[in-house]
Amino acid sequence: MPEYDCLVLTVSPMDKHGCFSLAGSACIELEVLPRARRVVVEVASRAPRIFGDVTLHVSQVDAIVESDRYPAALSPQPPDEVDRQLGRVVAELVEDGATIQLGFGGTINALAAELKDKRGLGIHTEAMSDAAMELLRCGAADNSRKSLHRGKTVTCFTMGSHALYDFVDDNPTILHKALSYTNDLSVLAANRGMTSINAALQVDLTGQCASESVGPRQISGSGGQVDTAVGAQMAPGGKSVITLRSTYSAKDPDTGERRLQSRILPVLPEGAVVTLTRSNTHFVATEYGAVCLRGLTVPQRAKALISIAHPDFRDWLEEEFHRIYRL
Template sequence: MNYKEIYKSKIRTLQGALELIKSNDFIFTAQAASEPITLLHNLHIIREKGIRGCDLTNCFPVENYEFIKNPLYKDTICVNGWFYTAPLRKSHCNGNVSLVPQHAHSALKKRIFASERRRLVLLCTCSPMDKHGFLTLSLSSVYERELIDMGALVIAEVNSNFPRTFGDTTVHISEISALVETNYAVPSIPPASYTEVDKKIGEYIADLVENGSTLQLGIGKTPNAVANELKNKKYLGIHTEMFTDSMADLIECGAIDNSMKSLYKGKSIGCFAFGSERLYKFIDDNPSFIFKPASWANSPYVIGQNSKMVSINTSLEVDLTGQCASESIGAMQYSCTGGQADTAIGAQMSKGGKSIIALHSTIEITDNDGNKKLISKISPLLKEGTVISLSRNDVDYVVTEYGVAWLRGRSVKERVERLINIAHPSFRDELRYDAKEHMIW
């Protein structure tokens, strides 16, 4: 058969595709914007066929599916999240979801080991097939291509709205077991607008970034502010986990040209993309964007090969010794470590590299009586149950709107003073008192 005939032979109805899933399957879903939304909104119906005991691993889910939010489906699909978003946070309390603590570069290997030789299934989204019989995994290569290489059963949605991408995203039609044709818009998020506080943080961070640096940059208000302050830089490069709109902005203005990179000179390297429709159009059929698996792109040993690698991440809270709590509020899981430790450690392995943790000095909360209250995000002690995302042994720079604290190689006593100096002025005396009270020196 020619490629078009092979393609036609693999088209299934939605129900027909889901009938390929069996009890005890070990299922993975493509990440973020590449989630196969139609398949996942209907996945819960496999329970009606008597399917039980499936484990499903996802990462950065964008929609709240029935099998995630409804406790009825716990015995059919146990959800294990690599990175919590709102749907997983909401469903954690009803027992439908459990977190997989991990570093992005080693997570797949560890998760496969936990599969106990059960059948692997990948649910993904692909861009349309080309004349050579190849589709692409479009906006994510975090673990998808590696699962196919491991022999996973592949059930794919094919959607003409998804961009064609380069790197480790190509998949031949012969590797797909079943496909469902869909036509919805690619999941997107608009660039987050930022505040004056974010702008000030961005200015401090921009001062730390030298021309010719290679960047890892996240998503959100503060990273967007940082990107805006980098527009006057030159010869920057990208080696990141996530492609974002701010990176497209920096390429368009000429700040990023990837000309001085040590690895993949002239190319922007990442694992997945999530942003606006504009970003997807920018990436579509663009060979300067190369998608690589997290096992390679997030490996600290690979990241460290980039000259002047700068890792820029955010945190929810930092204690006076430098411990970064970036994923939980007390014992409540909020997100996950993701690639933070990978990139922070990798950047410090780089010649001339820097790892930067950015956060607002304060946050406004509502107390039990309903009153608004300002608290410091630099604290003497982390709350009971708080998860440490980046060890104090691995912290480098911490930045707030009040300045920069360089902690690498510093004693606890020095760290206390430097962090208090970038805390909100209203809390500095209290922090000094608490540091003395708890003998943090």
């Protein structure tokens, strides 16, 4: 493993035992710590004090810088009508008592609103978001039926609004654990009813999911999508759900006019990064419905995915499938 000249961390103020708390993230910080020649901490007086694998003793620190800045906030993205409809579709797949993994965005915020009538939900998620906070606040999620860490929310990092940072501050029911734990397949699989909900940018008619790029143009990283999708399917009664809006608007390269494009495609564009292989794709959901691809042949997969594509593109998708695959 590499060594580092200097590790810089943001921490909350020291307690009476000489311990700092990492400020909102336990991803890799403590695992990197032993390989750093020098450790500098920013002691942020307004940073949340969190619980879990997050403790750093003053004896491990070489230099301290004090600040009174607020943590960087991420305002929740307001959902539109497509997000709300997609949220309703996905909510039908989430059972009472399931342990869920959530991300960010308008669809996830809409989903949280649709899950408020559920009971006994648990949260084991890479990212603690405003959506997860709302589920805990309204009582839909209470972690009472979790197989692991019953009564506790487990996450790797917290990112969201100032209200979210206030919510996790000094909250012993929210545990921040290292990424190597939260995304470990055996840990995910040990959560009965684990339900992983992730987003894709494009999906082809065999079920390949491109969640990082559109063609060669990089949009984001893979994050924990593969880990949580596979781990959830290994769990008893577990599910992996890939969500995407059926269309997006893009400029026509010839006319310069914006045109509606389908996110479900006959084949992924050249240069696209396949984040989730078709053999690991379980449920796919758009605002037009959800389909389960497990155990289906390629023609059956294509038929299922066409049924949840935007109606304007369904005939084209069927024609292209037969032309390309000769089936």
